[in-house]
Amino acid sequence: MSTALDLVSVTAGYGDNPIVREFSTTLDTGTITTLIGGNGAGKSTLLRAIYGTNRFFSGEIVFKGERVERLPPWERLKRGVGFVPQGRCNFPAMSVEENLKMGCYTLTGGKHEPAIARVIGLFPMLRQKWLTEAGNLSGGEQQILEMAMVLLLEPSLLLLDEPSLGLSPRMQGDVFTTVQQIAATGVTVLVVEQNVRGALLISDRALVMEQGRKFMEGPAAEVRTDPRIRQAYLGGNIQQSAA
Amino acid sequence: MTIDAVYLLQLTLNGIALGLLYALIAVGLSLIFGVMEIINFAHGELLMLGAFAMCFALPVMGLLYWPAMATAIVATMLAGFVIYEGLLVRLKPDEFERSILITLGLSIIIIHVMQYLFTATPRMVDSQYGFDGVEIGAIRITWTRVIGAAAAVAAFAGLYLVLRYTQFGRAMRAIAQNRDAALMVGIRPRVVARNAVILAAGLCGLAGAAISPIQLVTPYMGQFLIFKAFALVIIGGLGNIPGAVVAAIGLGLVESWIGGFFEIAWQEAAVFVIMIAVLFLRPDGLFKRGGMRVG
Numbered sequence: 001m002s003t004a005l006d007l008v009s010v011t012a013g014y015g016d017n018p019i020v021r022e023f024s025t026t027l028d029t030g031t032i033t034t035l036i037g038g039n040g041a042g043k044s045t046l047l048r049a050i051y052g053t054n055r056f057f058s059g060e061i062v063f064k065g066e067r068v069e070r071l072p073p074w075e076r077l078k079r080g081v082g083f084v085p086q087g088r089c090n091f092p093a094m095s096v097e098e099n100l101k102m103g104c105y106t107l108t109g110g111k112h113e114p115a116i117a118r119v120i121g122l123f124p125m126l127r128q129k130w131l132t133e134a135g136n137l138s139g140g141e142q143q144i145l146e147m148a149m150v151l152l153l154e155p156s157l158l159l160l161d162e163p164s165l166g167l168s169p170r171m172q173g174d175v176f177t178t179v180q181q182i183a184a185t186g187v188t189v190l191v192v193e194q195n196v197r198g199a200l201l202i203s204d205r206a207l208v209m210e211q212g213r214k215f216m217e218g219p220a221a222e223v224r225t226d227p228r229i230r231q232a233y234l235g236g237n238i239q240q241s242a243a
Numbered sequence: 244m245t246i247d248a249v250y251l252l253q254l255t256l257n258g259i260a261l262g263l264l265y266a267l268i269a270v271g272l273s274l275i276f277g278v279m280e281i282i283n284f285a286h287g288e289l290l291m292l293g294a295f296a297m298c299f300a301l302p303v304m305g306l307l308y309w310p311a312m313a314t315a316i317v318a319t320m321l322a323g324f325v326i327y328e329g330l331l332v333r334l335k336p337d338e339f340e341r342s343i344l345i346t347l348g349l350s351i352i353i354i355h356v357m358q359y360l361f362t363a364t365p366r367m368v369d370s371q372y373g374f375d376g377v378e379i380g381a382i383r384i385t386w387t388r389v390i391g392a393a394a395a396v397a398a399f400a401g402l403y404l405v406l407r408y409t410q411f412g413r414a415m416r417a418i419a420q421n422r423d424a425a426l427m428v429g430i431r432p433r434v435v436a437r438n439a440v441i442l443a444a445g446l447c448g449l450a451g452a453a454i455s456p457i458q459l460v461t462p463y464m465g466q467f468l469i470f471k472a473f474a475l476v477i478i479g480g481l482g483n484i485p486g487a488v489v490a491a492i493g494l495g496l497v498e499s500w501i502g503g504f505f506e507i508a509w510q511e512a513a514v515f516v517i518m519i520a521v522l523f524l525r526p527d528g529l530f531k532r533g534g535m536r537v538g
Contacts, residue, residue, distance in 0.1 A: 078429070084427065085423045085424075085427060090424050091416070091424055094417070105429050
């Protein structure tokens with residue numbers, strides 16, 4: 001299996017404050033990895049560092065064999081890194097159509113229509129809400145729209161920050177299924193999830209962060225059954241019967 | 244007080260023409276605010292530069308109005324580019340206070356450099372249209388006013404189309420609506436901010452060129468305009484472009500009516516009386532705020 005992303009001792013944060021410290025890991029191509037950790041553990045900060053929207057202090061980010069840690073976000077996007085930030089990350093006063101057109105921003109004119117047709121194939125709901133302003137969509141619909149906007153560019157690495165946040169359990173299931181489908185096409189996915197149980201069930205591997213550092217790493221099935229993880233993130237009893 | 248209908252109509256038409264010119268300034272200010280989250284207090288000086296450019300270009304171009312106006316617009320766009328690349332590019336979105344001081348300082352510097360170079364003596368600008376006008380019944384309007392108003396309307400139509408239907412303009416609305424999402428789709432904020440400043444400067448250049456044959460051109464002509472334009476942007480709902488246009492035309496009318504029926508001194512105070520009243524009654528302005536809505 002080839003390596004999609006290599007993080008080597010990454011330290012990143014905001015302003016003068018490093019939040020993620022000396023974080024190293026490797027993601028294999030086409031796998032789903034869940035990033036677990038408490039509030040403020042630095043999960044979102046790590047995703048932002050990989051996409052390049054916060055302050056990078058030190059370390060290396062190697063994407064498809066190339067060091068990208070000093071490149072601006074649009075350059076990383078061009079190379080195939082897609083990032084869907086947490087919560088309502090769309091253009092609320094634009095229609096679904098316009099949001100998708102904005103998603104094509106880095107594509108040349110002729111590629112817009114085929115790209116949009118392709119994501120509508122993935123998410124037919126978007127077609128029905130074509131002229132609705134994004135701000136008037138439900139939370140789940142907005143999440144789908146945002147994923148679609150990034151998938152327009154066919155990224156080979158997809159970073160998802162809390163894709164199921166605020167969704168009904170059924171919508172959460174739909175989002176997870178979608179993520180699985182995307183990964184099945186060869187896309188590497190790194191996902192931060194508050195629904196740890198659901199995310200671990202679709203993941204190949206899991207990373208656990210605490211206070212900005214890597215606390216644990218391993219196959220999702222192993223992490224799911226680790227007593228410390230069950231205690232801290234899976235609420236013990238419920239999980240015992242499921243496992 | 245009896246109101247003469249012809250006089251009222253004349254004032255109304257003048258007010259609309261004036262309001263359209265205010266709108267050009269306010270819309271540019273709103274555009275820059277939407278994209279950069281700063282208020283450009285040197286905005287009135289861009290208008291003044293446009294007026295001076297018109298003033299110098301007209302004699303060179305044999306008093307031909309349109310080529311001189313095009314020159315003035317290009318000159319202010321160039322000034323906008325220099326201001327952006329020299330100063331504004333260094334501001335981060337959260338540096339609102341710094342932006343006020345820097346653009347306010349810049350405004351004062353531009354005024355005094357212009358005064359040093361060209362003196363404070365007011366200049367009259369003559370064009371191919373001179374003081375000719377169109378007469379509708381008892382009403383007379385000079386061509387320069389008619390053309391100025393028409394050019395402003397055309398500029399708004401063009402701006403609407405650009406913001407609504409091109410990726411170039413849509414990216415400006417996108418940044419105004421959600422900065423993170425703009426980065427998500429690969430928009431380069433600095434490129435879009437630069438475009439917005441140049442576009443806004445062009446609108447100022449148009450306004451300056453249109454205004455110069457109507458009123459005297461001096462280095463100070465833009466000084467108080469910025470405060471009016473700022474008030475209009477707030478009254479129209481910060482970041483709401485059609486809101487700013489409506490507020491600007493409203494102001495033009497109010498100023499014209501007040502100037503026509505009351506002591507002229509009230510004219511300048513009126514906008515701020517209205518602004519304060521609006522801010523107390525509707526703290527977010529008259530229209531929906533934000534998002535750089537275009538329709």
